[in-house]
Amino acid sequence: MVTTSSRQHRTSPKSVPGLDLVRLQAYLMRHRIVLNPSAAPEKFAAGYGNMNFLLQTEGGPLVLRRPPPGPVPPGANDMAREYRILSSLHPVMPLVPKAALFCDDLSVVGAPFLVMEYRPGLVIGETIPSDTVKSWRAVEQIGTALGRRIIHVLSDLHAVDAEACGLGTLGRPDGFVERTQRGWSKRARLAWDNAPEDLTALLDWLEAHAPETSRAPTLIHNDFKLDNIILDPDTLEPRTLIDWDMGTLGDPLYDLAVLLSYWTEAGDPDAMHQLRQMPTACHGFPTREEAATLYAKASGRRLTDFTYFRVLATLRLAVVFQQLYRRYESGGTDDPDFARFDDLSRGLLSFGLQVARGDFY
Known part of the structure; x- marks a missing residue:
């Protein structure tokens, strides 16, 4: 909801808080998404809300999105709702990214998550470069x-x-x-x-x-x-x-x-x-x-x-x-x-x- 820094600045790929890479890789493979073994997911720097990760896959880069750790307020950080909106809205409003996958199995990363297309670009927050x-x-x-x-x-x-x-x-x-x-x-x-x-x-x-x-x-x-x-x-x-x-x-x-x-x-x-x-x-x-x-x-x-x-x-x-x-x-x-x-x-x-x-x- 509120942010402190650009999402286009990412942390080191050696540190991936919020993801169990072994379980995630196995789950994605069952859905024909194969992670690049030489490039660990990178966490986008963001604000105080949802966590976003850049995944390098054999089919190209994708974004994984999940709620923050800890209790989530009712109605907030709703990945199922977001997946539904992306899936329905993308065909009529191409500015909305295309959704690829939704998972509500908490055993994979500890929370529901979605995977969607990655569109690189400039994100402007507090200041303009x-x-x-x-x-x-x-x-x-x-x-x-x-x-x-x-x-x-x-x-x-x-x-x-x-x-x-x-x-x-x-x-x-x-x-x-x-x-x-x-x-x-x-x-x-x-x-x-x-x-x-x-x-x-x-x-x-x-x-x-x-x-x-x-x-x-x-x-x-x-x-x-x-x-x-x-x-x-x-x-x-x-x-x-x-x-x-x-x-x-x-x-x-x-x-x-x-x-x-x-x-x-x-x-x-x-x-x-x-x-x-x-x-x-x-x-x-x-x-x-x-x-x-x-x-x-x-x-x-x-x-x-x-x-x-x-x-x-x-x-x-x-x-x-x-x-x-x-x-x-x-x-x-x-x-x-x-x-x-x-x-x-x-x-x-x-x-x-x-x-x-x-x-x-």
């Missing part, structure tokens, strides 16, 4: 191009006919908004022992401003952001859209709001800059409001009740970082970067209230 920026200076501002491309990918996704591609029964679209608000409100109360005043105020605001009407559901990614789009390193055209384990049918404006919850602007409060997720505060990226307007034009949708969705998505992000902090506090990780997430999550609660008041888009 300096050589990429330099190569674009004479053409146009890199952020202008990337901002438009991100929005058009999202709009194209929301235009997919879910029923026609076999995903019409995915999730529970009826009551999606109410259920999403209720779910994140419950997680928020569990994430803090003593609810901060800003959290109480934010939850009260959401209760008072819940939309009275619903729009037609679409396929939504549910964690759509720049580093889930692998780009051509030279042209910056999207090559693939990844991380589908939370995909569902729901309100498309929630998908847009989740994207904009990561979208930092230069004049934002410190908490938004401490997210370190997307480089949108510079390089000529459109503002959040401009990005939303681009989406409205591309999709033909009215942004009714959009402030509500912005606040809900900001609450979601605050809760995620507080959950990560609690994991650090309880000894579940020794990553020192997690120590700052308590302040960050509280800062996001405060920012959510500022969005609710109209101080920020």
Whole structure:
């Protein structure tokens, strides 16, 4: 969901945490996938969620994807759901990678996993590589191009006919908004022992401003952001859209709001800059409001009740970082970067209230 580094940087192939290579090799051979014995799987460096490994096989490189070690929250890191989405969506939206295999036998690697095609490319997280920026200076501002491309990918996704591609029964679209608000409100109360005043105020605001009407559901990614789009390193055209384990049918404006919850602007409060997720505060990226307007034009949708969705998505992000902090506090990780997430999550609660008041888009 949130990331710290590019997926294209990988650890040494000598270290493969999360895989039992003997059992994996035997299982894959039964499905006519033969690992190259001279090249051990390489773990992609990623964020705090699913684990991804590059497999070298006789038929070419593939990616194995599995949940992180330890307990998995209900509904999260769902490999079966992701495999279904990839299998159904790839034929009608080629930007989605092709799935090759799904395994729910826990004896193989200790968790369900899927195998899918590998598409190399550039992944942009917190920063844009300096050589990429330099190569674009004479053409146009890199952020202008990337901002438009991100929005058009999202709009194209929301235009997919879910029923026609076999995903019409995915999730529970009826009551999606109410259920999403209720779910994140419950997680928020569990994430803090003593609810901060800003959290109480934010939850009260959401209760008072819940939309009275619903729009037609679409396929939504549910964690759509720049580093889930692998780009051509030279042209910056999207090559693939990844991380589908939370995909569902729901309100498309929630998908847009989740994207904009990561979208930092230069004049934002410190908490938004401490997210370190997307480089949108510079390089000529459109503002959040401009990005939303681009989406409205591309999709033909009215942004009714959009402030509500912005606040809900900001609450979601605050809760995620507080959950990560609690994991650090309880000894579940020794990553020192997690120590700052308590302040960050509280800062996001405060920012959510500022969005609710109209101080920020």
